[in-house]
Amino acid sequence: MRIRGSKKVHYDAGPNMTPLVDVVMVILIFLMLAGSFGGVERYLTSNVPIKQSGVGQAAVDNTVPDTPLEIRVDRNRADPSKFDVRAGRIAMTIDASTQESWLQQMDQLTEALKQMHQELNAAGTSDDKIQVEIHPQKDVPYAHAIHVFEAVTDAQFKKISFAQSHE
Amino acid sequence: MRKHSMPESNVTHPNVTPLIDVVMCLIIFFMLVAKIGVTSGAEEMTLPKAILGQDIKDLGNTLTLNVRNINQPLPMVTALLPGHHDTTELKFEENRGGKIERPLLDLLKAARANNPEFKVIIRGEQDMPYRLLEPVLFVSAQANVKNVNFATETVQAKK
Numbered sequence: 108m109r110i111r112g113s114k115k116v117h118y119d120a121g122p123n124m125t126p127l128v129d130v131v132m133v134i135l136i137f138l139m140l141a142g143s144f145g146g147v148e149r150y151l152t153s154n155v156p157i158k159q160s161g162v163g164q165a166a167v168d169n170t171v172p173d174t175p176l177e178i179r180v181d182r183n184r185a186d187p188s189k190f191d192v193r194a195g196r197i198a199m200t201i202d203a204s205t206q207e208s209w210l211q212q213m214d215q216l217t218e219a220l221k222q223m224h225q226e227l228n229a230a231g232t233s234d235d236k237i238q239v240e241i242h243p244q245k246d247v248p249y250a251h252a253i254h255v256f257e258a259v260t261d262a263q264f265k266k267i268s269f270a271q272s273h274e
Numbered sequence: 275m276r277k278h279s280m281p282e283s284n285v286t287h288p289n290v291t292p293l294i295d296v297v298m299c300l301i302i303f304f305m306l307v308a309k310i311g312v313t314s315g316a317e318e319m320t321l322p323k324a325i326l327g328q329d330i331k332d333l334g335n336t337l338t339l340n341v342r343n344i345n346q347p348l349p350m351v352t353a354l355l356p357g358h359h360d361t362t363e364l365k366f367e368e369n370r371g372g373k374i375e376r377p378l379l380d381l382l383k384a385a386r387a388n389n390p391e392f393k394v395i396i397r398g399e400q401d402m403p404y405r406l407l408e409p410v411l412f413v414s415a416q417a418n419v420k421n422v423n424f425a426t427e428t429v430q431a432k433k
Contacts, residue, residue, distance in 0.1 A: 124290045131297050138301065142308025148316070149327025150395060150423035180404075206323070206429065243404040250322035250400035252407070253424055257324050272405050 151257055153267060173238035173266065174227065179273075180243040180255050190251040192216060195223060203251060213258055220262035234263075240270040247272075315354025315361050316340065316425070322400040324426035335391045336423075337382070339364075341398040341410055349398075349406040351378055366409060378410075382417035397425040 176194065183189035188204040197219045202208040227237055239259050243252040252269065259267050317340040330336065340352045340361065352361040364378040386392045394414055398407055414422050 124294065128290055128294060128297070131294065131301060135297055135301050135304065138304035138308055142304055148321065148425055149324065149428045150330055150425055151324055151327055153422050153424070154420050210325075210429075245405040246403045248400060249398045249402045249404055249407050252404050253322040253324060253400075253426060256424070257326050257426075261326055269408075269411055272408055 151253065151260065153256070153269075173236050174232050176223070176227075176237055176239045176264075177270075178239065178241050178255060178259065180241060180247050180252055182244055182247050182251075190247060192255055194220070197223065201251075201254070203254070209254070213254060216255075217258045217261045220258055220264070224262050224264060234265045237264060237266060239264045239267045241267065242270045243272055245272040245274060315352070316397055317352065317361060319397060319399050320401070321397060321425050321427045323429045325429060327426045327428050330393070330395070330423060332391070332393075335389055336393045336395050337385060338395045338397060338425075339410060341396060341402065341407060343399060343402040343406055348409055349402065351410060353381075355381070366413065376413075379413050379416055382413060382419055386417050386419050391421075392419060393421040393423060394419050395423045395425055 178192065178194040181191045181193075183191055183200055186202075189200050189202050192199045192201060197216070199212065199216055199219070201212045201216065224237075228234070241252060241255055241259065243255075256267065256269070315338045319340065319342070337353055342350045342352075344350045348366050351364045351366075353364055354361050364381060366376065366378055368375055368377065382394070396407070396410060411422065
């Protein structure tokens with residue numbers, strides 16, 4: 108007896124992929140929606156968090172004290188979106204209202220600080236003996252203090268600390 | 275002349291094999307890159323902008339402190355403590371039954387004592403006055419935490 112259909116070619120021989128595709132798509136969409144990826148957050152590092160000024164210390168050895176470089180950061184009285192930076196002969200007003208002006212003026216501040224750094228090195232003061240102290244005014248926005256900190260870091264100073272705020 | 279005609283196709287559904295290949299690659303990518311259910315305790319806030327910010331590779335030795343202005347003499351500091359699912363407020367000083375305690379200082383001291391590589395990440399709102407950051411820096415210095423990192427939002431410098 109001939110079995111009917113035994114010669115019928117079975118074309119759909121592979122496994123059914125439809126459920127797999129369904130599940131895989133669901134996993135993909137879940138991961139795309141739920142995942143938080145490496146954002147734009149980065150960190151500025153400081154090894155000396157804060158330096159208390161005005162506190163006397165007993166001289167315990169004969170080491171030469173560090174050369175302090177004081178940088179004052181004050182809120183501009185005329186325009187609160189600006190801030191004044193003074194360090195030695197450097198006196199700049201930085202306009203932080205737009206990113207373009209801020210970036211441009213921070214470049215100028217960095218260049219001035221780099222030059223000061225080179226002059227200190229040329230005068231024989233090594234990097235480990237230069238202590239930069241950033242003195243922000245009490246009400247200066249945190250962002251402005253961070254901008255100055257970044258400029259000092261960019262000028263390749265090694266010892267940078269924040270100091271107590273002033274009025 | 276014999277005509278060449280298109281062979282009759284027996285497959286009636288589209289070939290999904292390349293689709294599965296691509297989707298599997300995407301899934302593996304997302305599984306490797308995505309951080310699901312991992313939190314450092316960072317709260318949503320507007321961070322100061324910076325160009326030179328760096329990545330911290332070793333986040334295992336860090337404690338993230340969120341510092342906010344609540345219009346009080348001291349800021350509100352929150353952090354994700356071990357064993358907690360949500361951030362907890364850490365006060366500078368609090369009176370517990372007549373005894374003055376310093377939860378933030380005690381936490382930092384304990385963390386620093388057990389781990390010389392301990393780091394603090396400070397996340398502060400960009401408009402917060404500097405005087406509110408000061409007490410956090412003082413407490414870090416008191417706890418002998420040398421490595422303090424300021425979280426910033428990266429901006430690209432113009433070429």
